[in-house]
Amino acid sequence: MNETAQQYIRRIVANVEGKAPLVVQAATARKLERLIKGVPPSTLRKGPAADKWSASDIVAHLGDAEIVIGFRLRLILGAPGAPIAAYDQDSWVTSGHYEKRDPRKSVQQFRLAREANLDLLKSLTPEQWKQYGMHSERGRETIEQMVRMTAGHDVNHLRQIEVIVRKRS
Secondary structure, three states: OOOOHHHHHHHHHHOOOOOOHHHHHHHHHHHHHHHHOOOOHHHHOOOOOOOOOOHHHHHHHHHHHHHHHHHHHHHHHHOOOOEEOOOOHHHHHHHOOHHHOOHHHHHHHHHHHHHHHHHHHHOOOHHHHOOEEEEOOOEEEEHHHHHHHHHHHHHHHHHHHHHHHHHHO
């Protein structure tokens, strides 16, 4: 699906309309654990189609994305207005050898990074929530917007994993 940056933002943020983004984020690791519990790793590593990510790929992506988000938050807090580089998530699947990663360890990695990021976010002042960086593809993004998008990103991928696991079970 080719979509503009603005279409992507709208689609992702719509996933958390009327929800508290930090509450959504705080629940994601538990939901991931529940979704993959008892599912054989071989099943988690099978994508729904040749060009689609497997559940294992998605969990690894969430772990890596959480590291990226944590870096971006800290970058903005330390240097408001800083440039934020985009990255090619599909190339990370290949270069990061997602197909070899243990999905349960990926959830652990995600949980640790997420907990650290949530602790940081809970400590921010109202002024810090308004600080922003300049994303190379999406433009100006405040910490508040990033948090909302991250929560929507979680919901998007949780739904994908749910569909994949249900079809494979």
